[in-house]
Amino acid sequence: xxxxxxxxxxxxxxxxxxxxxxxxxxxxxxxxxxxxxxxxxxxxxxxxxxxxxxxxxxxxxxxxxxxxxxxxxxxxxxxxxxxxxxxxxxxxxxxxxxxxxxxxxxxxxxxxxxxxxxxxxxxxxxxxxxxxxxxxxxxxxxxxxxxxxxxxxxxxxxxxxxxxxxxxxxxxxxxxxxxxxxxxxxxxxxxxxxxxxxxxxxxxxxxxxxxxxxxxxxxxxxxxxxxxxxxxxxxxxxxxxxxxxxxxxxxxxxxxxxxxxxxxxxxxxxxxxxxxxxxxxxxxxxxxxxxxxxxxxxxxxxxxxxxxxxxxxxxxxxxxxxxxxxxxxxxxxxxxxxxxxxxxxxxxxxxxxxxxxxxxxxxxxxxxxxxxxxxxxxxxxxxxxxxxxxxxxxxxxxxxxxxxxxxxxxxxxxxxxxxxxxxxxxxxxxxxxxxxxxxxxxxxxxxxxxxxxxxxxxxxxxxxx
Amino acid sequence: xxxxxxxxxxxxxxxxxxxxxxxxxxxxxxxxxxxxxxxxxxxxxxxxxxxxxxxxxxxxxxxxxxxxxxxxxxxxxxxxxxxxxxxxxxxxxxxxx
Numbered sequence: 059x060x061x062x063x064x065x066x067x068x069x070x071x072x073x074x075x076x077x078x079x080x081x082x083x084x085x086x087x088x089x090x091x092x093x094x095x096x097x098x099x100x101x102x103x104x105x106x107x108x109x110x111x112x113x114x115x116x117x118x119x120x121x122x123x124x125x126x127x128x129x130x131x132x133x134x135x136x137x138x139x140x141x142x143x144x145x146x147x148x149x150x151x152x153x154x155x156x157x158x159x160x161x162x163x164x165x166x167x168x169x170x171x172x173x174x175x176x177x178x179x180x181x182x183x184x185x186x187x188x189x190x191x192x193x194x195x196x197x198x199x200x201x202x203x204x205x206x207x208x209x210x211x212x213x214x215x216x217x218x219x220x221x222x223x224x225x226x227x228x229x230x231x232x233x234x235x236x237x238x239x240x241x242x243x244x245x246x247x248x249x250x251x252x253x254x255x256x257x258x259x260x261x262x263x264x265x266x267x268x269x270x271x272x273x274x275x276x277x278x279x280x281x282x283x284x285x286x287x288x289x290x291x292x293x294x295x296x297x298x299x300x301x302x303x304x305x306x307x308x309x310x311x312x313x314x315x316x317x318x319x320x321x322x323x324x325x326x327x328x329x330x331x332x333x334x335x336x337x338x339x340x341x342x343x344x345x346x347x348x349x350x351x352x353x354x355x356x357x358x359x360x361x362x363x364x365x366x367x368x369x370x371x372x373x374x375x376x377x378x379x380x381x382x383x384x385x386x387x388x389x390x391x392x393x394x395x396x397x398x399x400x401x402x403x404x405x406x407x408x409x410x411x412x413x414x415x416x417x418x419x420x421x422x423x424x425x426x427x428x429x430x431x432x433x434x435x436x437x438x439x440x441x442x443x444x445x446x447x448x449x450x451x452x453x454x455x456x457x458x459x460x461x462x463x464x465x466x467x468x469x470x471x472x473x474x475x476x477x478x479x480x481x482x483x484x485x486x487x488x489x490x491x492x493x494x495x496x497x498x499x500x501x502x503x504x505x506x507x508x509x510x511x512x513x514x515x516x517x518x519x520x521x522x523x
Numbered sequence: 524x525x526x527x528x529x530x531x532x533x534x535x536x537x538x539x540x541x542x543x544x545x546x547x548x549x550x551x552x553x554x555x556x557x558x559x560x561x562x563x564x565x566x567x568x569x570x571x572x573x574x575x576x577x578x579x580x581x582x583x584x585x586x587x588x589x590x591x592x593x594x595x596x597x598x599x600x601x602x603x604x605x606x607x608x609x610x611x612x613x614x615x616x617x618x619x620x
Contacts, residue, residue, distance in 0.1 A: 076566070080563050080566075081540060081544065083559065083563065084541070084544045084545060084548075084556075084559070084560070084563075085544050085547075087548055087552060087555065087556055087559055088544070088547040088548045088549065088552075089549065090549070090551065090552065090609070090612045090614070093552060093555065093609045093612070094606060094609045094610070096559065097559065097602055097605050097606045097609060100559060100562060100563055100602060101602050103563075104562070104563070104565070104566060104598055104602075107566055107569055108568060108569065108572070111568075111569040111572045111573065112572065114572075114573055114576070116573060116576070116577050117572070117573065117576030117577060118576065118577065118578050119576060119578050120576065122575050122576075122584060122587075122588045122591075123572055123575050123576050123588075123591060125588070126571075126575065126588045126589075126591035126592045126595065127591060127595050129592050129595075130591060130592040130593070130594065130595025130596040130598075130599065131595055131596070131599045132596075133592065133595075133596035133599075133600075134595060134596035134597065134598065134599025134600035134601075134603070135599060135600070135603065136600075137596055137597075137599075137600030137603075137604070138599060138600040138601070138602070138603025138604045138607070139603065139604075139607075140604070142608070142611075145554060145558070145604070145608075148558075148600075148604065149554075149557055149558060149561065152558070152561045152562075152597050152600060152601055153561065155593040155594070155596060155597045156561060156564045156565060156567065156593070156594065156597050158589075158590070158593045159565070159567045159568070159571055159590040159591075159593040159594040159597075160567055160590075162571075162586040162587070162589055162590040162593075163567065163570045163571055163574055163586065163587065163590050165586055166574050166580075166582060166583040166586040166587060166590075167574070169580065169582055169583070170579050170580060170583055178527055273557070274557070277557055277560065277561070280561070280564060281560070281564060284564050284566075284567050285534060287567055287570060288530070288534075289527070289530055289534075291570045291573075292526060292530065293569065293570065294530065294533050295566060295569065296566055296567060296569065296570060297530055297533050297534050297537065298533060298534075298537040299563050299564060299566040299567075300564065301534050301537035301538045301541055302537060302540070302541040302544075302545075302560060302563065303541075303560040303561070303563060303564040304538065304541070305538050305541030305542050305545060306541060306545045306556060306557070306560040307557075307560070309542065309545050309546060310553060310556075310557065313550075313553075399550070401550060406553075406554060406557065407550075407553035407554060407556075407557060408550060408551065408552060408553030408554035408555070408556070408557075409554060411550075411551050411552070411553075411554065411612075412554045412555075412608050412611070415608070415611040415612045415613070416611050418611075418613070420613055420614055420615035420616075421551055421612045421613065421614060422614050422615050423615065424551060426550045426551070
C-alpha cells in the first residue's frame with residue numbers, strides 16, 4: 059500500500075471510532091449518573107474526527123482552516139457560558155449555526171460540481187440547502203423571540219398557511235427543475251432565498267408557549283439537513299450524526315406535540331400558534347379566594363406532602379433560588395416536597411428541570427407528569443408557581459375548551475391548591491382556568507419570587523417563635 | 524449508485540438506533556439531550572474543513588471558512604453548556620452508614 063492509501067484508510071478507521079463514540083455518547087446520556095461520561099465520549103469523538111480530517115491529503119492550505127477553528131472556538135466559549143435561563147435561545151441559536159454551516163457547504167458543493175451533478179445527488183443537495191436555509195432563519199427568529207428582541211406574541215393573518223405552503227412548494231418545484239437539469243445555475247440562488255424567507259414566515263405565527271415544539275422541530279430539520287450533507291459528501295460519519303440528531307429532534311417534537319394534544323401533522327404544517335379566541339365574559343361573576351403569605355405558610359407548615367408545579371412564570375420571575383429555600387424550609391420540617399414537571403412547561407423540552415437543578419434541587423424530586431399524577435389525590439398542598447394551561451381541568455372535562463384533550467397535571471385533585479399569580483388575567487393562550495374558582499383553591503397574588511420569599515420568611519419565623 | 528444505496532442503509536439503521544437510544548433518555552435530561560445532539564451535529568465541520576482546505580475555488584474557500592467558524596462554535600459551546608448543565612443534576616444526599 060502507498061502512504062496515501064494508508065492515510066486514507068487511517069482516516070476512515072478514525073471516523074468509524076468517532077461514530078461509535080457518538081452513539082455511546084447518546085446512550086450514556088440516558089441517565090444522570092452516566093450523562094457526563096456521554097459528553098466526554100462526544101468530545102473525544104469530535105476531536106478525533108477533526109484531527110483525522112486535517113490529515114486528508116487533498117488539503118493544500120491550512121491557514122484559513124486554522125483561523126476559522128480558532129475563531130469558532132472563541133465564539134463557542136461564551137455561547138457555552140450563558141446563564142441557564144438563556145438556554146432556550148442559545149439552543150435556537152445553535153440550531154441556526156449548524157444549519158448555516160450545512161447550507162454554506164451545500165452551496166459551495168453545488169457551484170464546484172455544476173453542471174455535472176447526478177439526479178440523486180442534486181436531489182439531496184437541494185434538500186440540504188432548502189432545509190439548511192429555512193432552519194437558519196427560522197432558528198434565528200425563534201432565538202429572537204425567546205430573547206425578546208422580537209415580539210413574543212404570535213402574529214397571524216388570513217391565508218398565512220397558504221402563503222407559507224405556496225412558498226415551500228415553489229422552492230421544491232425549483233429543486234425538481236434543478237434535478238432535471240443541474241446546469242440551470244440561475245435557479246440555484248432561489249432555492250436558498252425562498253427557504254430563507256419561508257423560515258422567517260414560519261416562525262412569525264409562533265407564540266412563546268409553542269416554543270418547546272418548534273425548537274424540537276428545528277432540531278430535527280437541522281439534523282436532517284446534516285444527514286443530507288453526508289449523502290452529498292459521501293460521509294457515513296455525517297449521515298449517522300445527522301440521523302441521530304434528526305431522530306432526537308423528531309422524538310422530542312412528538313413528545314411535545316402529544317403533551318399539547320396536537321397531531322404531528324398539525325405541528326409539521328405550521329398550523330400551530332393560532333390563538334384560539336376564548337369565549338370571554340361568561341365567567342365574570344365567579345369569585346376566588348385569596349390568601350396572604352402568612353396564611354399560606356401556616357397551611358404549608360402543617361402539611362405532610364407538598365407538590366410544587368413550576369411553569370414559565372417561575373423562570374421569568376427568576377424565582378428558582380427562592381423555590382430552593384422554600385424546599386429547604388419545608389424539608390427541614392419533615393414535609394415531603396416534590397416537583398411536578400409538565401413536558402411543555404417552560405420554553406424548551408426539559409427547561410424546568412435545568413432551572414431547578416441549577417438551584418440545587420435534587421433531581422430525584424423532579425417528577426414528570428405520568429409519574430406524579432397518581433400522587434395528587436394523596437397530596438395536602440399543590441403549589442402552582444407561574445404555570446397555567448398545564449393545570450387547567452377544562453382540558454379534562456370541558457369539550458368546548460380549546461385545550462380539551464391536552465394531558466394536564468391533576469393539580470385540582472390535591473386537598474388544597476395554591477396558585478401564585480400576578481393577577482386574574484388569563485394565561486398566554488387566553489383561556490380561563492376553572493382551577494382558580496374551586497373552593498379548595500387559594501390564590502396568592504404577587505410576584506412569584508417575592509411571594510415565595512415571604513412564605514419562606516413566615517416559615518422561618520414560625521419555627522423560631 | 525451502489526454507494527448511494529449503501530448510504531441509505533446507513534441512514535436508515537442510524538435513524539433506528541437513534542430512536543432506540545434516545546427514547547430511553549429521561550425527560551429530566553431533555554434540555555442537555557438537545558444541546559448534546561447539537562454539538563454532535565457540528566461534525567459537519569469535517570466537510571467544511573475539506574472545502575476550505577482544498578482551495579478549489581474562491582467561493583468554496585470563503586463559504587467553507589465561514590462554515591468552519593459556525594460549526595466549531597457550535598461544537599465548543601454545545602459541549603461546554605451540556606457539561607455545565609449535567610454537573611448541576613445531583614441526587615438527594617443519601618445518609619451514609
